Amino acid sequence: MATIDIARRVYDHSWKLDPIVRSLLDTDFYKLLMLQMIWGLYRDVRADFTLINRSHSVRIADEIDERELREQLDHARSLRFAKKEMIWLAGNSFYGRHQIFAPDFLAWLVDFQLPEYDLRREDGQFVLNFSGPWTHTTMWEIPALAIVNELRSRAAMKGMGRFDLDVLYARAKAKLWEKVERLRKLPELRISDFGTRRRHSFLWQRWCVEALKEGLGEALLGTSNVLLAMDTDLEAIGTNAHELPMVLAALADTDEERLTAPYRVLEAWERYYGGNLLVVLPDAFGTTSFLKRAPDWVADWTGFRPDSKPPIEGGEEIYTWWRLRGRDPREKLLVFSDALDVEAIESTYHYFQGRVRMSFGWGTNLTNDFEGCAPGPRDGLKAASLVCKVSSANGRPAVKLSDNPQKATGEEAEIARYERLFEFEEPSRAKVA
Amino acid sequence: MATIDIARRVYDHSWKLDPIVRSLLDTDFYKLLMLQMIWGLYRDVRADFTLINRSHSVRIADEIDERELREQLDHARSLRFAKKEMIWLAGNSFYGRHQIFAPDFLAWLVDFQLPEYDLRREDGQFVLNFSGPWTHTTMWEIPALAIVNELRSRAAMKGMGRFDLDVLYARAKAKLWEKVERLRKLPELRISDFGTRRRHSFLWQRWCVEALKEGLGEALLGTSNVLLAMDTDLEAIGTNAHELPMVLAALADTDEERLTAPYRVLEAWERYYGGNLLVVLPDAFGTTSFLKRAPDWVADWTGFRPDSKPPIEGGEEIYTWWRLRGRDPREKLLVFSDALDVEAIESTYHYFQGRVRMSFGWGTNLTNDFEGCAPGPRDGLKAASLVCKVSSANGRPAVKLSDNPQKATGEEAEIARYERLFEFEEPSRAKVA
Numbered sequence: 001m002a003t004i005d006i007a008r009r010v011y012d013h014s015w016k017l018d019p020i021v022r023s024l025l026d027t028d029f030y031k032l033l034m035l036q037m038i039w040g041l042y043r044d045v046r047a048d049f050t051l052i053n054r055s056h057s058v059r060i061a062d063e064i065d066e067r068e069l070r071e072q073l074d075h076a077r078s079l080r081f082a083k084k085e086m087i088w089l090a091g092n093s094f095y096g097r098h099q100i101f102a103p104d105f106l107a108w109l110v111d112f113q114l115p116e117y118d119l120r121r122e123d124g125q126f127v128l129n130f131s132g133p134w135t136h137t138t139m140w141e142i143p144a145l146a147i148v149n150e151l152r153s154r155a156a157m158k159g160m161g162r163f164d165l166d167v168l169y170a171r172a173k174a175k176l177w178e179k180v181e182r183l184r185k186l187p188e189l190r191i192s193d194f195g196t197r198r199r200h201s202f203l204w205q206r207w208c209v210e211a212l213k214e215g216l217g218e219a220l221l222g223t224s225n226v227l228l229a230m231d232t233d234l235e236a237i238g239t240n241a242h243e244l245p246m247v248l249a250a251l252a253d254t255d256e257e258r259l260t261a262p263y264r265v266l267e268a269w270e271r272y273y274g275g276n277l278l279v280v281l282p283d284a285f286g287t288t289s290f291l292k293r294a295p296d297w298v299a300d301w302t303g304f305r306p307d308s309k310p311p312i313e314g315g316e317e318i319y320t321w322w323r324l325r326g327r328d329p330r331e332k333l334l335v336f337s338d339a340l341d342v343e344a345i346e347s348t349y350h351y352f353q354g355r356v357r358m359s360f361g362w363g364t365n366l367t368n369d370f371e372g373c374a375p376g377p378r379d380g381l382k383a384a385s386l387v388c389k390v391s392s393a394n395g396r397p398a399v400k401l402s403d404n405p406q407k408a409t410g411e412e413a414e415i416a417r418y419e420r421l422f423e424f425e426e427p428s429r430a431k432v433a
Numbered sequence: 434m435a436t437i438d439i440a441r442r443v444y445d446h447s448w449k450l451d452p453i454v455r456s457l458l459d460t461d462f463y464k465l466l467m468l469q470m471i472w473g474l475y476r477d478v479r480a481d482f483t484l485i486n487r488s489h490s491v492r493i494a495d496e497i498d499e500r501e502l503r504e505q506l507d508h509a510r511s512l513r514f515a516k517k518e519m520i521w522l523a524g525n526s527f528y529g530r531h532q533i534f535a536p537d538f539l540a541w542l543v544d545f546q547l548p549e550y551d552l553r554r555e556d557g558q559f560v561l562n563f564s565g566p567w568t569h570t571t572m573w574e575i576p577a578l579a580i581v582n583e584l585r586s587r588a589a590m591k592g593m594g595r596f597d598l599d600v601l602y603a604r605a606k607a608k609l610w611e612k613v614e615r616l617r618k619l620p621e622l623r624i625s626d627f628g629t630r631r632r633h634s635f636l637w638q639r640w641c642v643e644a645l646k647e648g649l650g651e652a653l654l655g656t657s658n659v660l661l662a663m664d665t666d667l668e669a670i671g672t673n674a675h676e677l678p679m680v681l682a683a684l685a686d687t688d689e690e691r692l693t694a695p696y697r698v699l700e701a702w703e704r705y706y707g708g709n710l711l712v713v714l715p716d717a718f719g720t721t722s723f724l725k726r727a728p729d730w731v732a733d734w735t736g737f738r739p740d741s742k743p744p745i746e747g748g749e750e751i752y753t754w755w756r757l758r759g760r761d762p763r764e765k766l767l768v769f770s771d772a773l774d775v776e777a778i779e780s781t782y783h784y785f786q787g788r789v790r791m792s793f794g795w796g797t798n799l800t801n802d803f804e805g806c807a808p809g810p811r812d813g814l815k816a817a818s819l820v821c822k823v824s825s826a827n828g829r830p831a832v833k834l835s836d837n838p839q840k841a842t843g844e845e846a847e848i849a850r851y852e853r854l855f856e857f858e859e860p861s862r863a864k865v866a
Contacts, residue, residue: 005438163647170606177600177808214596215808375610375648 020150020202021076024112025085025227027142028196030238032089032226036105037244037272039135047134047247048392051126051144052409054385059124063380064151066121072147077114086110088230095235095276114140134393138243141388145197148386149368153200156380164375171373172200176208176366179342180215186349190359191216192237193223194337195367198383205367209234212366221359237361239277239305240269242400243390245284250393255421262290266298278302279335285401285422287314291321299325303333303357308402311336311348319356329356337361453583453635454509457545458518458660460575461629462527463671465659469538470677470705472568480567480680481825484559484577485842487818492557496813497584499554505580510547519543521663528668528709547573567826571676574821578630581819582801586633589813597808604806605633609641609799612775613648619782623792624649625670626656627770628800631816638800642667645799654792670794672710672738673702675833676823678717683826688854695723699731711735712768718834718855720747724754732758736766736790741835744769744781752789762789770794 038045053060081089086106094100101109115136118129128144130137157165183189193212199205209228212220222235229236245262252258262284270278278301282290287309299322306314315334322329333356336348340362352358368383389409390398399410399418405426408415418424471478486493514522519539527533534542548569551562561577563570590598616622626645632638642661645653655668662669678695685691695717703711711734715723720742732755739747748767755762766789769781773795785791801816822842823831832843832851838859841848851857 005441008438161647163643167606167610167644170603171610173600173603174607177604210596211600214594 017071017075019075020072020147021079021143022202023085023227024079024081024114024139025230026146026196026202027139027226028194028224028238029094029226029229029236030224030241031139031142032101033238033273033277034240034244035109035135035138036101037268038138039105039108040272041268042134042247045134045247045251046132046394047137047243047390047398048132049130049137049140049144049388050391051128051148051386051388053125054387054406058379058382058384060148060152060384060386061121061126062124063155064126064148065155066119066126069126069147069151070119072151073117073119073144076143076147077116079114081109081112085230092230092236097275100273112136112139114143117144129391130388134247134390138390141243142197144388145386146199146202149198149383150201152380152384156378160374167375168370168373169204172204172370173207173211175369175373176211177215179366180211182342183216183219183345186219186346188353189216189219189345189349190221191219191345192221192235192359192361193225193228193366194237194361194363196225197388198364198386199367200370200381200383206232208367224361239273239279240265240281242281242284242402244269246390246398246400247393249285249418250390250396250398258421259293263293263295263298266301276302276333279333280304281307282318283308283314283401283403285399285418286424287317287403288425289422291317296325299327303335305335305337305361307338308404308407309338311338311340311344312351314338314403315348315352315356319352330354331357333357333359335359335361337363339364341365450504450508452508453505453580454512454576455635456518456660457512457514457547457572458663459579459629459635460572460659461627461657461671462659462662462669463657463674464572464575465522465534466671466706466710467673467677468542468568468571469534470701471571472538472541473705474701475567475680478567478680478684479565479827480570480676480823480831481565482563482570482573482577482821483824484561484581485820485822486558487820487839491817493581493585493817493819494554494559495557496588497559497581498588499552499559502559502580502584503552505584506550506552506577509576509580510549512547514542514545518663525663525669528706530708533706545569545572547576550577562824567680571823575630577821578819579632579635582631582816583634585813585817589811593807600808601803601806602637605637605803606640606644608802608806609644610648612799613644615775616649616652616778619652619779621786622649622652622778622782623654624652624778625654625668625792625794626658626661626799627670627794627796629658630821631797631819632800633803633814633816639664641800657794672706672712673698673714675714675717675835677702679823679831679833680826682718682851683823683829683831691854692726696726696728696731699734709735709766712766713737714740715751716741716747716834716836718832718851719857720750720836721858722855724750729758732760736768738768738770738794740771741837741840742771744771744773744777745784747771747836748781748785748789752785763787764790766790766792768792768794770796772797774798 089101090106115130115132120127130140193209195205206228209223209232213232213234222237223229224238226236244265248261248265249258252261266280280298280301282304287306304318306318318334319329322332334352340360345360349358364383370381374381389400392398397411397414399414401408401418401424522534523539548563548565551564553560563573626642628638639661642656642665646665646667655670656662657671659669677698681694681698682691685694699713713731713734715737720739737751739751751767752762755765767785773793778793782791797816803814807814822833825831830844830847832847834841834851834857
């Protein structure tokens, strides 16, 4: 006796929009931590963000309907923090600390709204820019990426039958569970979901996080997604991102000031946060350069997050630096978060086990790995390398070098200028691969 | 906005029974074909059927609650053919023939009800017997097996969490789809679902049949399950079974009469059916004996269904016999239906391709392969070798030898008598394996 909920069926028929982002908490935790600091210290800075598709062969504007993209972005702009979300932000403890968000910041957050966007098509790509106060544009990064990625998934699945979809998700679930079973063999693993921005869809990310929770138990530290952290009673995970040194470097009036930007960011951060939130992201203008010039107190921070070198090479460089600075790496933390798949997690885990504390921030390969899952070829289901980066601050161009030239962002002349200034060492091709 | 159908939720809470068999059409098609003949020719014969568990190590009565088993059997007894089912049986064409079921047979079928059963526990097993007119007891075979098998599945899954179940079925779906993709590479494959009796559950069988329909297209001839054939617009597939020669041999007054029983079955069958329904099941008392004594007209039948020798060996024996009898095997059909997995289908297909027409009846390995699918070990999910066989006719013991001594049924002394009479050749162990 199959009973059909007629009202629901009719409601489903009459959908105008199936919103992708339904809450302002559906973002990465580091955005809120950074926002509090930006709001506190850089309230008057204007910062522009730009969507960048590093996968040039993927012509996103041919895959996605512009009207649908606008509807989703408009819907995200209609969101406000809900009352229960504000109460949770105020009442929950993060990284073991109560009231990490100050009452005056939260009072400001109540009225927060995503600012306007500027969208046009150009040569098969969308040019999507967010201009305005840094306190607002910064918050577009994650929802913009999640929206574009999920619209790509939806487009790729358009026309698939009920059965094809069933097989697609059955395979993706089976595939993820194979990974969980492999990771379960690493007894001291500490891992988090970092997959919001590149996720296949919100519902799929939620399934993946629940799978990790069920399968890995204590090994799962939490999720970077604040909404999922709240809904599934997991820890919200994340610290800071490249945009902080990028903006401070862009605002610098002299090269000398620019060279100190990465460390001034850390000084400011330390005034706001402590303990396990003291994780250095060293690669904005090259890790080697960063370590060479770093004041000694940087070595007192809890850990580093190498983000653009191969994990063992990147971790080893920091490990050696700690030893040179007279610190015991066994008391330090390395957070690996770049391009992780199960093989990379396993090899990195075994390489550093016992030498340093480790955790892994698992992104694209967790929440958007549908390779081999579709009954036929579906290129659109392959995750594209999309980012949303700050492009200028108070009208001055912003630059990111990172340790991988393919991940550099900014105008070419500016990149070259930064490379000279920070004495950027071009890594060999072999190292990048 | 998740809307919950409150009425449905309450209804789900208040379930007394989730019936396994919900229609008398939820049986194998050959049962109906045989029933028409039994009703026409052997209306007064009494035949007893018995559930036999060949997997002695599986203690079914310890796995399944007796009360639940009784409730399911009682529910099956409450069923009658529905009006639309009768109309479909009368109006549909089967094997290309209209009105395969005569009006007087259908008129009798309207009031059909499964007869009483006799159930008790003995040493960890259920002793389940069906006594009465052959026209009624024969119809218990499939529902009884389906009920016991699905109750085993349910027992094995009891206590599994929502997530464990999700992974279980995701893996089983992915696993089946790998098989579909392999089978798709056999361009002239003809295959049918024969998995009703051993299925994991009704819903799972339905999913499997839909998967084959979607994935194999024309290569799927149909399903032996009459209900699924009706509901999914597939052909109902099946011809005849061992019970026919078993009963006729049991009823024989002399050894001479007993030796002719398999051929008298075919003569009777031919009066009822023709064309592609003329498929010989030769192994009731040993294929070699059957072929040796077969009248020449048997070689005129459309095909054979070797059912208890390894497929290549069994097929080759019949192939050679056709040639000895001067028939062209390329015009003949071999239906393989015993213990098929994908490897066996592939090797048999390649072996006989171009030499003889073939089709495959795929059973347990299609509808009940959950090996490696459960997150933890779940022995109860492994299909047991359960059968439901005629044990006596008009009080005389019935025997099946088959080509595989492990599949023989009947009293030991009777089996020995039949082996002598039919000059049964014990196959070497190597051949059986």
